Amino acid sequence: MQNFQFSNPTKIIFGKGEIKRLPKEIPSNSKVLVIYGGGSVKKTGLLETIKEVLKDYQLGEFGGIEPNPTYETLMKAVELIRKENYDFLLAVGGGSVIDGTKFIAAAVPFTQGDPWELVEKHLPIDTALPFATVLTLPATGSEMNNGAVITRKALQAKLPFFSPVTFPRFSILDPIYTYTLPNKQIANGVVDAFVHVMEQYLTYPVAGKVQDRFAEGLLLTLVEEGPIALQDPENYDVRANIMWTATLALNGLIGSGVPQDWSTHMVGHEITALYGLDHAQTLAIVLPSMLEVMKEEKAAKLLQYSERIWNIDINLSPAEKIELAIEKTRNFFETMGVRTRLSDYGLGEETIEKIIAGLKAHGMVKLGEKGTVTTEVVRQVLALSL
Template sequence: MQNFTFHNPTRILFGKGRIADIAREIPAGARVLITYGGGSVVSTGTLDEVTAALQGFTLFEFAGIEPNPTYETLMQAVDLARREKIDFLLAVGGGSVIDGTKFIAAAIPFVGDPWDILARRARVKSAIAFGSVLTLPATGSEMNSGAVVTRRAGNDKLAFLNPLLFPRFSVLDPSKTFTLPPRQVANGVVDAFVHIAEQYLTYPVDARVQDRFAEGLLLTLIEEGPRALHEPADYDVRANLMWTATLALNGLIGAGVPQDWATHMLGHELTALHGLDHAQTLAVVLPAMLQVRRAEKRQKLLQYAERVWGLRAGDDDMRIDQAIAHTRSFFESLQVPTRLSAYGIGVEAIPALLAQLERHGMVALGEHQNVDLAQSRQVYELAV
């Protein structure tokens, strides 16, 4: 196991009715900007529940943060926050709303062009404090300090990470997920699954705790993901799913182990150019990525085959084939396609995707930084 430092200051308020507790988590007298996306938090009554819990605070609202939050929209929120002297942000929604709120928090006090935070990795020296009320388990953004933002002008989808951008607290009420459409539930399962895979399917470093932890989370998703679709009002199923998605990317399973993230980088370009949901891109790219890079991931793929899928018979190559096939079948069982052709995307789209990777400096990806454009081409071609 490699040396590591682990720090996560986010306070989790888990369980039904925990929105009622948020007032004590926010400084008295704060001017609070509530950020959210579409109308679901309004129609389900979640927004009313939040505002009722914050009686006595000066509240403002900003709606319209997209499923892939755009810089253009987020800068409108930044302008509002600066104008109204906001000193606390509260994201109410899924990972995209929380990601967008992280950017808003960093951009409000930033001196210069806030796009530099993403495009030039400009240093974030301060950020407005924020919390979150999670309504869609998927990204883990409710308990980490990373975010992804898209700029429509240029089709740029870029990630950033900063220790100042951990939520102060996050409310995880599983009952808030009961009304999610099946597509969003399935996407959340896939998103969490691939987050775990990117930290687990690399190469062995004798990190037994992280390996067993990751395997347990994957098994939970395999068990509970289909149940969440078939039993949408089962609180315990949704609770296990929500907590798994949070633990998938809060830093614990990635502490002291190599990490990949090439699947995410190739997926980002598919979203930017073709508008696929983030999880849809991951379901398409991961099986192809594992196949193309099976030699360097061989030992962990065999461990994955045995411990996660129970594949013990046959020679090693057969078991790796079966493990990748099981992964693909699991995504498909959730009604998330694993081929670009299912979205009407063919090989003719690949040159533009590679050009985007090159423009964004994504030319040495993966745990060994050896996934170059030639290998990315192989992955895209196999994904068609």
């Protein structure tokens, strides 16, 4: 096991009806800006519930955060906060709203230049407005980590940032609020969480037995519960397990002390920035082909994955086990309703060089747990993904 430091200050408040705890968690003298996305929080009544629960606070609203939150929209919120002096942010939604809120929280006190530099140049983020979340779409784990991914449309760039000061103060996770999600969002969330685990698990062995077993438990839960969630959308236990799995998939725990990959994510970000595909759709396209191209380097963990997750016959040859494990991974995504080929989204061979150019422009030329996923490797991966 590798050396590591693990710290996660986010308080999780999990369960049915826990929205009532909001006033106990937000300082009583706060001026709160509620930040949300496309309006589903209004349709479901959640926004009105929050207003009622926080009726003794000064409240404002900012809606319209996109599924891939854009710098252009987020800066409008920054301007509003600076003008109206809001001092606490409440993100109500899924990972995109929470990611966007992290950027807003960091950008408001940043007055030394364009806040985009915090993302593009990885400038240190030393201070941020306090914020919390009410999660409605389990997928990214953003409710319990300090990372975010922001898109700048004008540059066709989708880039990540991290800071010790961009952890949510607390997050409320009530599975009831996921009942009204359309199947597409349920499926995307399961795929997103699955690939988050894979990026931290399917690398090379370092005797991190605890991390491996945690990761495998999360993968097995998603494989078992994901399809049920599509068929039985108001099964509380299923939704609760998926919600908690998505949070644990990216709160830093399973990635501590083990190598991490993230090449699939970096390639996926370029596809989203260029062509607007959902984040999970890009992951479903890239991961099976990435595993295929990198199967020799990842052989030991692929064999472990084949046996522990997919129960593949131990009497098969190692090569057969690996091929079957990759096939089952692709089939799982397809079973969830998330297609796994570029051509499924109307994209062809002409996209490959554009994606490669994007990676080069953003310095993503040596990816993966060993830095061996070069642009030539990505070219092979994308060719297999057509």
